Amino acid sequence: ETGVTQSPTHLIKTRGQQVTLRCSSQSGHNTVSWYQQALGQGPQFIFQYYREEENGRGNFPPRFSGLQFPNYSSELNVNALELDDSALYLCASSFMGRRTYGYTFGSGTRLTVV
Amino acid sequence: AQTVTQSQPEMSVQEAETVTLSCTYDTSESNYYLFWYKQPPSRQMILVIRQEAYKQQNATENRFSVNFQKAAKSFSLKISDSQLGDTAMYFCAFLDKTSYDKVIFGPGTSLSVIP
Numbered sequence: 428e429t430g431v432t433q434s435p436t437h438l439i440k441t442r443g444q445q446v447t448l449r450c451s452s453q454s455g456h457n458t459v460s461w462y463q464q465a466l467g468q469g470p471q472f473i474f475q476y477y478r479e480e481e482n483g484r485g486n487f488p489p490r491f492s493g494l495q496f497p498n499y500s501s502e503l504n505v506n507a508l509e510l511d512d513s514a515l516y517l518c519a520s521s522f523m524g525r526r527t528y529g530y531t532f533g534s535g536t537r538l539t540v541v
Numbered sequence: 542a543q544t545v546t547q548s549q550p551e552m553s554v555q556e557a558e559t560v561t562l563s564c565t566y567d568t569s570e571s572n573y574y575l576f577w578y579k580q581p582p583s584r585q586m587i588l589v590i591r592q593e594a595y596k597q598q599n600a601t602e603n604r605f606s607v608n609f610q611k612a613a614k615s616f617s618l619k620i621s622d623s624q625l626g627d628t629a630m631y632f633c634a635f636l637d638k639t640s641y642d643k644v645i646f647g648p649g650t651s652l653s654v655i656p
Contacts, residue, residue: 469646532586
């Protein structure tokens with residue numbers, strides 16, 4: 428059983444640029460959620476994808492967008508990067524069903540905006 | 542809106558001793574899960590223990606156990622026989638099942654196990 432993998436592990440971008448982060452979900456999972464974790468804080472929910480559609484969204488502006496593919500992998504796109512977007516971005520997969528047992532997380536992508 | 546509070550930003554414990562991390566949460570829902578996640582310097586969030594709100598019995602996983610007080614909305618984590626590998630950030634988390642499975646995290650407690 429493979430876990431959740433994220434790429435790249437580290438990334439440096441310039442303010443105003445666009446970035447795409449990638450996530451492969453755990454085998455058997457059908458839902459992907461993205462979280463932003465600023466330094467020294469708990470993760471904040473960005474959005475969730477289920478059946479290739481956005482299934483819920485946190486308090487993040489529209490320049491944060493995503494995709495889920497038929498194989499349940501996912502992308503997080505951030506346009507017009509701002510310095511405050513510097514953070515660890517965590518992807519988590521789960522199985523949406525009658526019972527949910529929590530998420531399996533990847534190791535994250537560390538994004539630095541300069 | 543649901544919130545999760547962890548009032549201990551940092552804690553330390555001697556190796557082999559027992560430590561308890563505190564967590565309180567606020568919700569009006571009755572159907573939810575509570576979790577403790579561990580985040581070592583490797584950054585990966587690892588599930589330590591899970592509690593279903595409708596279960597009165599406290600969850601246990603080897604050296605880890607919880608004290609779930611539903612009426613008080615309290616969910617503390619006890620680590621027995623602390624080991625050096627337990628050094629990490631610990632996050633208390635709440636899973637909202639009202640519309641979609643969003644997990645709300647607390648601010649974390651940094652635990653250091655001292656040899």
